[in-house]
Amino acid sequence: SGFTGSSGWLLISHNQAILATDFRYTEQAGREAPDFNVIQLKGDLSDWLPKLVSEFRWRRLGFEANFVPFAVYHRLGKIIKSKRFKVELIPTTDLVENLRSIKExxxxxxxxxxxxxxxxxxxxxxxxxxxxxxxxxxxxxxxxxxxxxxxxxxxxxxxxxxxxxxxxxxxxxxxxxxxxxxxxxxxxxxxxxxxxxxxxxxxxxxxxxxx
CATH class of the missing domain: 3.90.230.10 (Creatinase/methionine aminopeptidase superfamily)
Known part of the structure; x- marks a missing residue:
């Protein structure tokens, strides 16, 4: 994305490229990642993630298993279960690394x-x-x-x-x-x-x- 801030989430689908970050970095994110839809996070993960899942009707959520801590993965599962979303969590590895292996x-x-x-x-x-x-x-x-x-x-x-x-x-x-x-x-x-x-x-x- 080009974003250099220390706090943020990238959520990428077939037709959406979202950079979610808190109020400290929204202006910076807009400058550094102009190709992304920058969303200012409000509240906890359990507050903003369900809204995005509902809005974009996601059915599968892939995550970088090598970098997402187990505690976060466990928390995502609890949020999905509590909201009764029919969303599957899919662990992935080396997605970005494989994309960047071919240089422009x-x-x-x-x-x-x-x-x-x-x-x-x-x-x-x-x-x-x-x-x-x-x-x-x-x-x-x-x-x-x-x-x-x-x-x-x-x-x-x-x-x-x-x-x-x-x-x-x-x-x-x-x-x-x-x-x-x-x-x-x-x-x-x-x-x-x-x-x-x-x-x-x-x-x-x-x-x-x-x-």
Whole structure:
């Protein structure tokens, strides 16, 4: 949908595309998801869902089983039963992932741009991540150059891990000073229009600290 708010429901049928969210995000939803019918939620799930089911005469409700908590699924069942709706709850998996596995031309262009940006930034930080700076400083320098080169943000928290920390694939940068002749793991990626390129670069620093 393109909606970046933290609260909302997507309800999609053959002829309806609804984004339901609360009053905090209705204006944002309208801007970010112009192709969706934005509905402001009022009350509890048990208040607004039955109204939509009745209005659009839905008979089956599919949900992402990998992401909907059991408590929510159980609650949906109770709502349907209490309202005596003839609605079947159908668990689904990987619907969105399968749709996005085939890229559109616009997505391919952004993927290529993200890869080019990643290569350019890696060429810059190779001379910056060196003995004498801390992992946190190296992570900040990496993010700084990503943004300076056109990244909208970062795909995930940047990883810079040196010495014994480099054995941890998802280590968080620390105040540990990078030393000569030790391994360094640098993992990061730019974010461009929800497209990310990921670089995981393990290497060994052989530079010597000069006074």
């Amino acid at each position: 031309e616009n997505e391919l262009r952004f993927i290529a741009k993200a890869v080019e940006l990643t290569a350019a930034v890696f060429a810059q930080i190779k001379s910056i991540i060196k003995p004498g700076i801390t992992e946190k400083e190296a992570a900040w320098e990496t993010e700084k150059r990503l943004r300076e080169n056109g990244s909208d943000g970062i795909a995930f928290d940047i990883i810079v891990a040196s010495g014994p920390n480099s054995a941890l694939p998802h280590a968080k940068p620390t105040k540990r000073t990078i030393c000569p002749n030790e391994p360094v793991l640098s993992t990061w990626g730019p974010g461009l229009m929800d497209i990310a390129a990921i670089l995981a670069a393990p290497y060994v620093l052989v530079n010597q600290i000069r006074p």
